[in-house]
Amino acid sequence: MKLYQRTIRDLHKMLVDREISSVELTDAVLNQIDAVGDKTKAYLLVTRELALRQAQAADDRLRANRDVRPLTGIPIALKDVLCVTDVASTAGSKILRGFTPPYSATVVERLEGEGAVFLGKTNCDEFAMGSSNENSGYWPVHNPWALDRVPGGSSGGSAAAVASGEAIAALGSDTGGSIRQPAALTGIVGLKPTYGRVSRYGLIAFASSLDQIGPMTRDVVDGALLLQAIAGHDPRDSTSSSRPVPDYLATLTDGVRGMRLGVPKEYFVAGMEPAVEQSIRDAIRLLEQQGASIEEVSLPHSDVALPAYSNLARYDGTRYGFQAGGGRNIIEEYMLTRQQGFGAEVKRRIMLGTYALSSGYYDAYYLQAQKVRTLIIEDFKRAFKKVDALLGATSPTAAFELGAKTQDPVAMYLNDIITIPANLGNVCGISVPCGLVDGLPIGLQVIAPGFGEEAALRVAYAFEAATEFHKARSPLMGAAA
Amino acid sequence: MSAIATRYEVVVGLEVHAQILTQSKMFCGCSTDYLTAPPNANTCPVCLGLPGSLPVINRRAVEATIRTALALNCEIPEFSKFDRKNYFYPDLPKGYQISQYDLPLSRNGHLDFDLNGETRRCGITRVHLEEDTGKLLHEGAIHEAQASLVNFNRAGVPLMEIVSEPDLRSADEAREYVMRLRAILQYIGVNDGDMESGQLRCDANVSLRPAGRAELGTKVEVKNMNSFRAIHRAVEYEVERQTQVLESGGRLAQETRGWNDARGLTVSQRSKEYAEDYRYFPEPDLPPLDVSREWVAQIRAGLPELPAARRERFMTTFGLSPYDAALLTSSKAMAEFFEETARLGAPAKTAANWILGDFSRLLNADHKEIQDSSVRPTHLQELIHLIETGALTGRMAKQTFEVMYRAPDPGPALEAARGSTQISGDAELDRIVDEIIAENVKSVADFRAGKEQALKFLIGQGMKISKGRANPQRLDALLREKIQ
Numbered sequence: 001m002k003l004y005q006r007t008i009r010d011l012h013k014m015l016v017d018r019e020i021s022s023v024e025l026t027d028a029v030l031n032q033i034d035a036v037g038d039k040t041k042a043y044l045l046v047t048r049e050l051a052l053r054q055a056q057a058a059d060d061r062l063r064a065n066r067d068v069r070p071l072t073g074i075p076i077a078l079k080d081v082l083c084v085t086d087v088a089s090t091a092g093s094k095i096l097r098g099f100t101p102p103y104s105a106t107v108v109e110r111l112e113g114e115g116a117v118f119l120g121k122t123n124c125d126e127f128a129m130g131s132s133n134e135n136s137g138y139w140p141v142h143n144p145w146a147l148d149r150v151p152g153g154s155s156g157g158s159a160a161a162v163a164s165g166e167a168i169a170a171l172g173s174d175t176g177g178s179i180r181q182p183a184a185l186t187g188i189v190g191l192k193p194t195y196g197r198v199s200r201y202g203l204i205a206f207a208s209s210l211d212q213i214g215p216m217t218r219d220v221v222d223g224a225l226l227l228q229a230i231a232g233h234d235p236r237d238s239t240s241s242s243r244p245v246p247d248y249l250a251t252l253t254d255g256v257r258g259m260r261l262g263v264p265k266e267y268f269v270a271g272m273e274p275a276v277e278q279s280i281r282d283a284i285r286l287l288e289q290q291g292a293s294i295e296e297v298s299l300p301h302s303d304v305a306l307p308a309y310s311n312l313a314r315y316d317g318t319r320y321g322f323q324a325g326g327g328r329n330i331i332e333e334y335m336l337t338r339q340q341g342f343g344a345e346v347k348r349r350i351m352l353g354t355y356a357l358s359s360g361y362y363d364a365y366y367l368q369a370q371k372v373r374t375l376i377i378e379d380f381k382r383a384f385k386k387v388d389a390l391l392g393a394t395s396p397t398a399a400f401e402l403g404a405k406t407q408d409p410v411a412m413y414l415n416d417i418i419t420i421p422a423n424l425g426n427v428c429g430i431s432v433p434c435g436l437v438d439g440l441p442i443g444l445q446v447i448a449p450g451f452g453e454e455a456a457l458r459v460a461y462a463f464e465a466a467t468e469f470h471k472a473r474s475p476l477m478g479a480a481a
Numbered sequence: 482m483s484a485i486a487t488r489y490e491v492v493v494g495l496e497v498h499a500q501i502l503t504q505s506k507m508f509c510g511c512s513t514d515y516l517t518a519p520p521n522a523n524t525c526p527v528c529l530g531l532p533g534s535l536p537v538i539n540r541r542a543v544e545a546t547i548r549t550a551l552a553l554n555c556e557i558p559e560f561s562k563f564d565r566k567n568y569f570y571p572d573l574p575k576g577y578q579i580s581q582y583d584l585p586l587s588r589n590g591h592l593d594f595d596l597n598g599e600t601r602r603c604g605i606t607r608v609h610l611e612e613d614t615g616k617l618l619h620e621g622a623i624h625e626a627q628a629s630l631v632n633f634n635r636a637g638v639p640l641m642e643i644v645s646e647p648d649l650r651s652a653d654e655a656r657e658y659v660m661r662l663r664a665i666l667q668y669i670g671v672n673d674g675d676m677e678s679g680q681l682r683c684d685a686n687v688s689l690r691p692a693g694r695a696e697l698g699t700k701v702e703v704k705n706m707n708s709f710r711a712i713h714r715a716v717e718y719e720v721e722r723q724t725q726v727l728e729s730g731g732r733l734a735q736e737t738r739g740w741n742d743a744r745g746l747t748v749s750q751r752s753k754e755y756a757e758d759y760r761y762f763p764e765p766d767l768p769p770l771d772v773s774r775e776w777v778a779q780i781r782a783g784l785p786e787l788p789a790a791r792r793e794r795f796m797t798t799f800g801l802s803p804y805d806a807a808l809l810t811s812s813k814a815m816a817e818f819f820e821e822t823a824r825l826g827a828p829a830k831t832a833a834n835w836i837l838g839d840f841s842r843l844l845n846a847d848h849k850e851i852q853d854s855s856v857r858p859t860h861l862q863e864l865i866h867l868i869e870t871g872a873l874t875g876r877m878a879k880q881t882f883e884v885m886y887r888a889p890d891p892g893p894a895l896e897a898a899r900g901s902t903q904i905s906g907d908a909e910l911d912r913i914v915d916e917i918i919a920e921n922v923k924s925v926a927d928f929r930a931g932k933e934q935a936l937k938f939l940i941g942q943g944m945k946i947s948k949g950r951a952n953p954q955r956l957d958a959l960l961r962e963k964i965q
Binding site: 203 | 762
């Protein structure tokens with residue numbers, strides 16, 4: 001097996017046993033980026049020198065056997081919404097072109113502390129607004145399983161990198177499904193932690209009350225390892241929780257025997273591919289065979305709410321990033337900069353947010369959305385009184401072709417319909433590979449209560465351990481021979 | 482004011498913005514020094530609004546706001562939150578200001594102030610907390626400027642907004658309200674009250690209504706007043722202007738007008754049609770505030786004596802008139818100056834007269850505050866002592882005070898005043914000492930028996946006999962010599 005095809009856990013053992021060095025491993029992954037990067041377009045920026053420097057430092061640490069951590073020497077990709085000191089961070093938007101933050105996100109600092117190796121910044125939908133990566137301000141990402149297909153979004157670059165061997169693992173961010181949906185569409189594991197579990201400091205915001213950073217990995221164990229490294233309270237993020245972080249590996253292999261798993265009937269939405277539905281039903285049966293009790297539950301308010309987009313007001317071209325130039329006064333300059341700097345989807349959402357908050361419409365839209373959110377939270381609370389976790393598809397279909405939905409924003413939004421409730425409902429969710437439909441991967445979504453990551457991981461692991469789906473490798477990554 | 486003005490009732494409500502004297506900014510650890518620091522020196526990703534940065538609430542700023550609210554008799558709800566106020570302006574780095582909308586830290590208070598010997602009450606709608614903006618520096622006049630510079634040192638400085646009810650009925654009341662409010666802010670140590678530097682800023686909502694009518698007339702917001710005098714003049718001007726518009730059958734526009742101090746008039750800035758829609762919504766980067774009753778009780782317990790209480794005390798303890806007591810307590814520094822002067826032994830009424838008379842006159846002419854003067858309570862007390870003992874005439878004392886006031890160190894002027902009248906000839910001092918000894922047999926015996934205290938009394942007698950002109954050190958030496 002090639003080094004870039006392996007998991008964090010495998011590679012950690014090899015590094016500790018001195019079978020390989022981090023520099024060798026990093027070289028192998030960088031070579032794979034050279035080989036297939038033009039096909040996936042997964043990265044906006046490859047930080048080769050930084051990666052090799054970090055790999056060297058990790059090797060020193062490994063050699064001295066000094067504070068060796070599970071991620072020491074492991075090459076990881078970062079979604080471009082994460083700030084890294086002195087590394088261009090654009091959130092996939094032209095308006096932030098040339099912006100190099102003078103600070104790192106808390107998760108980035110934590111990974112640095114672990115001794116991880118940063119490969120670069122992965123492509124994404126502009127400001128994480130999108131479900132296909134076609135809204136990137138730079139270029140779309142291609143699915144390593146079929147290059148004419150989207151990888152999902154908005155963390156499509158991170159997903160494609162992990163699925164093509166261009167990274168061992170990656171961080172994504174999830175506001176309405178942006179980790180789980182691309183993970184499902186590229187055959188990897190993606191976990192959206194509960195809001196407050198992971199610090200948002202240094203995450204270029206989309207919807208501040210919903211955004212969470214989470215791991216995108218080859219399997220569930222790797223997901224647990226990566227989450228372990230980034231979770232926990234951060235004094236710089238007042239919305240981060242001070243609840244202690246459990247040892248996720250400790251309960252991972254406990255199995256589902258005796259667990260109560262719910263199947264929300266609303267998650268089998270109209271427009272779901274029959275083959276996807278079949279795979280999910282099979283997955284549920286498998287977990288039942290493993291000893292879980294299954295019951296149907298109802299989440300009646302699985303609606304979509306409109307978050308607000310004032311986070312984008314600061315990009316006015318006066319301080320950093322892109323400035324159009326040529327405006328005759330400040331207002332004109334604002335308009336030119338924002339006209340040229342933002343893409344269509346971002347503009348659409350700025351309009352929606354501005355409209356929804358305008359006087360006269362506030363009650364009808366914003367307050368209504370808040371009420372819907374409250375109902376969704378109540379739905380989950382009710383469901384989790386009866387069951388330990390919920391099961392459903394991550395995406396109603398496998399990856400679609402590039403361009404198939406770009407002209408129809410509503411069809412694109414529907415793609416998120418079974419992932420958004422977990423964000424609005426303050427719960428956590430994980431997507432784990434559960435099969436191939438016409439050669440394209442699909443995912444099983446496990447949703448657990450707020451701060452119930454242990455339960456989500458445990459169910460996902462039980463499923464993964466009983467199946468071979470996660471071992472399938474994309475054609476670009478190559479067979480695991 | 483014109484006679485027709487009496488046909489209308491003046492209605493004024495004030496919005497006062499007061500910076501809070503914290504070491505660090507509202508949502509980050511940057512220093513709040515924006516006046517002396519080099520441009521943009523005190524900034525960080527948070528107060529510059531760089532993407533990904535997040536605010537963290539400064540607990541001390543919340544505490545100062547609650548302290549202010551308590552001093553203004555407000556209710557402090559148990560639950561409060563921050564909101565985003567959205568608008569574009571180059572001095573606002575995030576494109577929104579973190580402020581408070583529907584759940585402010587406090588509401589429903591009142592402030593009492595005195596006018597013409599009567600106590601008036603003005604309702605306080607709310608005191609809420611927000612962040613200050615940066616500062617723009619235009620190259621030339623704002624509308625023609627080819628370039629503008631932004632200094633973000635002020636961005637994120639904690640700012641309180643104190644909103645009054647429309648309870649004020651004249652320019653005089655508006656001015657008195659702000660004076661009293663400023664005194665309270667100084668007393669509780671949340672703000673220095675410097676209006677010229679913008680630490681304390683005031684906007685006035687001014688409207689007129691026919692006398693006797695309940696509903697309010699069209700409101701005009703007047704901005705840019707940076708002194709008590711400006712507030713008074715601006716409100717007076719606006720009342721006159723609005724009266725003329727109404728009297729000539731015109732209609733008033735709901736608008737924002739700026740006070741031009743040099744020209745003494747208000748100028749239209751923005752009309753209602755262009756009014757901003759701030760699209761407030763809850764700040765998602767900050768958790769709501771749970772204000773525990775214990776915390777409020779703790780803050781209340783820590784409140785110092787407020788101007789109204791101190792005024793009462795000055796009347797009862799020092800026998801001052803209500804007027805003098807009110808004036809003295811209008812500034813914390815002045816009240817403290819007075820109290821210290823009295824404590825050092827100066828008769829209270831005399832001290833009050835000096836502070837409110839000559840001293841205030843000189844300070845006002847120089848636009849200075851009492852704490853800026855080199856004259857300290859010890860100096861004033863000594864000067865008063867020289868008058869009391871007859872060593873200086875009132876006229877000489879006034880001259881001496883002005884010299885003291887102008888000098889960087891009042892000591893030498895005081896010394897000179899004392900010296901010019903001081904008896905230094907030993908012959909005359911000898912006579913005085915003999916007189917003391919002859920007339921205070923018991924004290925002399927006490928001193929012989931070892932009571933040091935008795936000597937102090939004898940020196941005091943000498944000062945009395947000499948009308949303060951004797952040098953106490955010389956008296957001390959001579960008395961010791963002659964008694965022992």
